[in-house]
Amino acid sequence: MGLDEVSQKPHERLAAWLAEDMAAVNGLIRERMASKHAPRIPEVTAHLVEAGGKRLRPLLTLAAARLCGYEGPYHIHLAATVEFIHTATLLHDDVVDESHRRRGKPTANLLWDNKSSVLVGDYLFARSFQLMVETGSLRVMDILANASATISEGEVLQLTAAQDLRTTEDIYLQVVRGKTAALFAAATEVGGVVAGVPEAQVEALHAYGDALGIAFQIVDDLLDYGGVDAQIGKNTGDDFRERKLTLPVIKAVAQADAEERAFWQRVIEKGDQREGDLEQAHAIMSRHGAMEAARQDALRWVTVAREALGQLPEHPLREMLHDLADFVVERIA
Template identity: 75%
Template structure:
């Protein structure tokens, strides 16, 4: 049995366990992304929704609800809500970042235009609120509305901090907790709330999602410098080219000598990048152990996520959530 478990990635194992619920979520997503009057909406949405994403965030909602014994219909609504919020933020992010590739495919703003991406993202946000209202829970509405505001806040903070060499690791974590972890923690928390879990269990689910989301984003930022471009679905070094001060760069900047500081001022603050600069960045990251230390922090957050699960009942889904935390950081290897 252990061999079978090890042969399957944790998110695939969870997807198989939750297959019936995931099918219901996918059906609901396709139904609600339809538009009678604007056919571009389902075209743009389908491009992203059907692009082979892992449905990780909606799976977290389904898993949290299942772990806490929920047997009603609304976990499906909430999982679809979470995916709509996520898809809306991706559409907006690609416009802000002027990205040309997402999940190994051309971005919606490249295939259509920025206006379509922004407006379809707005439509999906509206759809998400319609779905969460249908649950009849003001607490659920409060959690997901707060998460939506926090995501936007994190993105705006990143805009102001990403090209400022004074940006600290604490500010970076604040950005990541907003733009990425807020939806992870909301996804897990609403699963517990809809299942009327105890306050301690709801808090445990929130803490798990928060730590998992931070670990997930740190690993993504790390893989931008040492991953496989085909596997991560974007070009290596994109964050540097976009002048985003992610954790590996923040560490290298903090440890820079005078000459290195001048390099960072030219490439990040002033945006004057030339051929060979990415190779210099890689060299400086290695010199200052920035990649190794970033990986250590990602593993620490993954360990916090696993530890947070302690108050939750014993269940196959609890084990899968623990394995998922391990897998998030195994991507580093």
């Protein structure tokens, strides 16, 4: 391993190892997001697809398939499918959340309109199912169709749970398994299925993706409050302003005294937020150790992900997936 490889982040090493496959995925994405009759479809899709991002989910599919020794063509279709599903959910999420920025750029719903974002998202879902069908595998279609349904279910559950102080950690986990972990798990699982590996290895790939996705979301929740030890800055606090009950808040609410609970009711349930409230929320969470407790939960899920990899063949890609799990929580170390 050269010095450049050592200095690269795990997802960058994955991308470099799988560069040829990823180029084929990108070509297929560009081909399938075309539309002869509705030019707005490729315009809106290209805005989001070409906006950057790690392309982590399709990389997971490619890595799982190659790790399992797959030499056929359909891991490319599956990786593109996963990216289309992910992109569709982002288009819909930005409408639901009334977001104006994503990856540093204006959102599609801001540049065009909500109708375009919703309808193009629907188009990408349809395209994703066309790609699944081309693999000829009912098992693959079952996994990805279930993941799509679970994602939608998780988003709807979040609508009802996000601003309800009765939301428990179990409900939070159900939301996270829906909105984030379901696609991670499906992305890795279908790589093993298309490769035809034994069921134990398919289950291990699912377990890895599930645990990685949960840890990934918990870390995102923590970073939105500046991380465990960080100070509140101008780019933090979106979840707070959107009144979302994420894991550190749920943990703090569970330990709140009467005064603190009244604060959470005002800022989360009633939406009456004032200057200095974000800093007070951060102080309350720190006082109860909620941020560190959430970090420990993320570390436990990373351990689950790493242990699942032990069922898989020795391979440089397995080590990269191991390092990727570590990297997820290194962001909040």
